[in-house]
Amino acid sequence: MNTSSTPMTxxxxxxxxxxxxxxxAGWFMHAAIYVIVxxxxxxMALAGGRTWHVYPLLGWGLGLAIHGAAVxxxxxxxxxxxxxxxxxxxRIARGG
Structure with a gap:
């Protein structure tokens, strides 16, 4: 990040x-792995008549969303x- 007012080289x-x-690119890789896994x-869960897959989906989805926000x-x-x-x-230059 350029913190001064001079143009970047x-x-x-x-x-x-x-x-x-x-x-x-890291976020896209994370998202692709999220979808595949x-x-x-x-x-696996639905083949056994269960719905437990929703918990890792939501938990990891939250992590993916936070990663996306950071990127x-x-x-x-x-x-x-x-x-x-x-x-x-x-604001600082104006003395505030």
């Missing part, structure tokens, strides 16, 4: 882009986070 841009891409669990909303260089940083910079 090409190296800084590349580093941030790689970090963002890595975080997003939970389909398997659902198949897409609050991750390094996230647009939302950058806007908040810019607002705080302006």
């Amino acid at each position: 090409a190296e800084q841009i590349d580093r941030l882009a790689r970090k963002r891409a890595g975080a997003k 939970n389909l398997g669990l659902a198949g 897409w909303l609050a991750g390094p260089g996230a647009t939302w986070r950058e806007r908040l940083v810019a607002q705080e910079r302006e």
